[in-house]
Amino acid sequence: MTADSVSYPHLPSELQLHSKSRVLTICFNDGACFHLPCEYLRVFSPAAAHIAGIPIVGKELVNITAIEPQGQYAVRLCFDDGDDTGIYAWETLYALGMQYEENWAQYLTQLKQCGYQRQEPAPGNKHLQLLYFSWLAKKMRKTAEEVIAPATVVDVNSLLTWLGQRRRGMTPLFQPGQLRVTVNKQFTEPFTRLQDGDEIGLVPMTPIEPQTPELI
Structure with a gap:
């Protein structure tokens, strides 16, 4: 066991921002992997305003503009609404991932109240x-x-489903894992959100052509 694992039991193995879908992916050394919306991270900021119990509203379209390392224990998330006060320790991000469903339900209840x-x-x-x-x-x-x-059709996954249903024989062509997908020339994730006017590239992952009936 290393000194780092004693001090910080949950260390990130991957940290990636998906700007188009406004999602931060963070995976940890124990295998846990979370896809956290920027809105969720913003309204559950460790900054004082949230700790004081003041609901943060109007952040549906907020995005992260920068991720700044804070030593070996945390990152500062800078948002496009000007907020850069939240320093997110690895343990904080791990807890936000584990408690996402509970936290989000509680937040929606607070908004209603x-x-x-x-x-x-x-x-x-x-x-x-x-x-x-x-x-x-x-x-x-x-x-x-x-x-x-x-x-x-709201994201890459639902686009592939729709494409596979358009004509008889097309479903096998658009199965998960069959294609890599680009949106505006950038490789994406299944949850990447789509917008009007997007250019979608559909690239087979293997040179082996699937056996399908003749398209009609």
Whole structure:
């Protein structure tokens, strides 16, 4: 057992900000991995305003602009609303991940009690530019197309589900783990949020073409 593990039992093995989806991914040395929304991190900031029990509202679209190391024990998260007062120890981030469901439910209850109506971004149809590569372009008989995705398509995962249901024989082409997906030329995660006008690249992960019936 190292001195670091005695002082800090939960040390991060991965820390990655997904700016487009406004999510911070943090994985720890015990295998725990959390995907924490920026809004959640902002309203549960360790800063004094939150500790005093004052509900923080209006942060539905807040994002993180910088992550600054604070020695070996913490990071400072700087948000695009100007707040940079929160220093998040590794143990704090671990606890926020473990207690996410409970904390978020409690926060929503507090908002209701104080009469604040949280503003969820309203989903709508999206115009998307799809780019197909390798055997997928052959299967689709095209290298690109423009589509209008329904309101149910909100992220990469729901896009793949919708694409697999459009025509008979397409489902095997868009199975999880079959493709790597880029949004505006950046590789993404399944939970990456999509916006109107995005360019989506669909890149097969292997050169082996899946066996499917003829597309109709």
